[in-house]
Amino acid sequence: MTDSVTLDSPLTLPCGAVIPNRLAKAAMTEGLADSELHATERHQRLYGRWSDGGAGLLITGNVMIDRTVLERPGNVAIDPAPSDGEPVGMAALRAWAREGTRNGNHLWMQISHAGRQSPRYVTTKPVGPSEVQLELMGNYARPRALSDAEIRDFIERFANVARIARDAGFTGVQVHGAHGYLLSSFLSPVTNQRTDQWGGSLANRARFLLETVRAVRERVGSDFPVAVKLNSDDFRKGGFSHEECLKVVKWLNDEGIDLLEISGGTYEQPRLLGHSGDEGTAHEPEQRASTRAREAYFLEYAQAIREVCQCPLMVTGGFRSRSLMEETLANGELDMIGLGRPLCTDPDTPKELIEGRIDQAVSHEQRLRLADRGWLSPASPLMPLKMINVLGGQAWHYQQIFHLADGEPVDLNLSVLGAFGRYFGYELSTAFRLKRTK
Numbered sequence: 246m247t248d249s250v251t252l253d254s255p256l257t258l259p260c261g262a263v264i265p266n267r268l269a270k271a272a273m274t275e276g277l278a279d280s281e282l283h284a285t286e287r288h289q290r291l292y293g294r295w296s297d298g299g300a301g302l303l304i305t306g307n308v309m310i311d312r313t314v315l316e317r318p319g320n321v322a323i324d325p326a327p328s329d330g331e332p333v334g335m336a337a338l339r340a341w342a343r344e345g346t347r348n349g350n351h352l353w354m355q356i357s358h359a360g361r362q363s364p365r366y367v368t369t370k371p372v373g374p375s376e377v378q379l380e381l382m383g384n385y386a387r388p389r390a391l392s393d394a395e396i397r398d399f400i401e402r403f404a405n406v407a408r409i410a411r412d413a414g415f416t417g418v419q420v421h422g423a424h425g426y427l428l429s430s431f432l433s434p435v436t437n438q439r440t441d442q443w444g445g446s447l448a449n450r451a452r453f454l455l456e457t458v459r460a461v462r463e464r465v466g467s468d469f470p471v472a473v474k475l476n477s478d479d480f481r482k483g484g485f486s487h488e489e490c491l492k493v494v495k496w497l498n499d500e501g502i503d504l505l506e507i508s509g510g511t512y513e514q515p516r517l518l519g520h521s522g523d524e525g526t527a528h529e530p531e532q533r534a535s536t537r538a539r540e541a542y543f544l545e546y547a548q549a550i551r552e553v554c555q556c557p558l559m560v561t562g563g564f565r566s567r568s569l570m571e572e573t574l575a576n577g578e579l580d581m582i583g584l585g586r587p588l589c590t591d592p593d594t595p596k597e598l599i600e601g602r603i604d605q606a607v608s609h610e611q612r613l614r615l616a617d618r619g620w621l622s623p624a625s626p627l628m629p630l631k632m633i634n635v636l637g638g639q640a641w642h643y644q645q646i647f648h649l650a651d652g653e654p655v656d657l658n659l660s661v662l663g664a665f666g667r668y669f670g671y672e673l674s675t676a677f678r679l680k681r682t683k
């Protein structure tokens with residue numbers, strides 16, 4: 246059926262839009278907003294650069310529907326538009342969309358709410374399905390359980406932001422239903438302990454996500470791409486499981502989405518980045534440890550998802566070799582390949598892969614793992630600090646994104662600890678500026 250699909254094959258989505266090739270830049274939070282949480286020239290420069298890199302689809306990092314509960318202090322947030330006009334910050338969104346689509350590629354806005362995964366330096370009053378606190382380095386406050394009216398207001402906000410994205414010139418939206426943020430935390434029985442219509446059975450836990458997708462679709466119309474990012478598994482004992490994911494995918498079929506992106510894990514179990522997390526609460530589903538699965542670590546989950554999913558499927562996480570990307574497209578396992586970290590250091594990766602100039606997307610995550618250097622080995626008493634591995638690697642990639650956004654060369658010699666220091670300095674000063682402008 247799809248045996249002739251190659252990296253440069255266009256993909257026609259159910260809504261009729263066409264993505265010019267099969268490589269996508271996955272969502273990566275930018276942290277580049279100004280103190281009003283509006284997009285800036287740095288977004289324009291960054292996404293213009295990524296557009297030049299040849300991916301058929303660029304997905305923005307988290308764009309927040311609630312300015313009080315951010316995933317990071319530098320997130321772009323979009324407030325409800327007045328009924329008679331546009332929200333403040335619309336001109337900046339337009340400029341961002343224009344630069345990000347300058348080569349005829351798609352640019353989709355990832356719409357998100359951080360839920361309980363909003364750090365203390367952003368808010369001491371996060372919200373979630375229930376009062377289940379994220380225990381990670383003391384950095385997250387106990388969330389307050391949302392009321393029914395607040396959930397309905399957030400569904401309206403998701404739809405509103407999707408409509409604004411469309412009006413601003415973004416060519417699609419992605420609803421972030423993965424990684425433990427608000428919609429994802431509703432899916433998990435660990436974080437969602439509600440007894441009303443938003444908790445309990447899977448149908449109830451999935452209601453927030455499904456109603457959000459429905460509201461977004463209604464607001465943007467049938468000809469505009471609407472995608473969902475979903476965990477294949479939370480990898481958390483008692484959490485949202487692979488079996489539950491398969492059921493949610495079946496329900497999403499009825500909502501008429503255009504692309505499903507598969508990822509996995511949460512802050513506690515950062516499998517999205519190929520890292521394991523807290524061992525005490527981890528859940529390890531049976532997997533064959535094939536070479537393919539070691540590289541693209543959600544690929545085997547995607548095979549089961551493919552069987553139930555009726556829309557195009559994208560998998561993100563670990564894809565590096567051109568041969569594996571070509572193989573999974575050619576044999577019809579997937580429709581799109583998502584790439585994250587390699588594009589932080591070489592934004593031309595998609596073009597180079599498509600033109601056959603490289604066989605491997607270059608990544609630096611292995612050398613960024615402090616644990617691999619001994620002093621933070623699994624046997625070390627400092628192992629609870631293993632989140633430093635994850636954060637250090639993230640911080641390093643954030644710094645490279647800043648360089649691209651400033652039109653500077655990336656800094657491959659940056660040390661992990663150096664990146665860590667700069668990251669926290671930036672986050673804290675940005676959070677401080679934000680509080681002052683409130």
Ligand SMILES: Cc1cc2nc3c(=O)[nH]c(=O)nc-3n(C[C@H](O)[C@H](O)[C@H](O)COP(=O)(O)O)c2cc1C
Pocket residue numbers: 271272273274275305306307355421423424474508517518561562563564583584585586587639642643
């Ligand atoms: C610096 C950085 C920022 C990220 N920010 C987001 C985000 O805002 N939204 C999201 O869904 N995933 C985010 N992710 C996860 C990526 O979309 C992707 O799932 C992950 O990096 C695995 O793909 P890769 O192995 O190609 O890097 C981020 C990853 C990195 C490295």
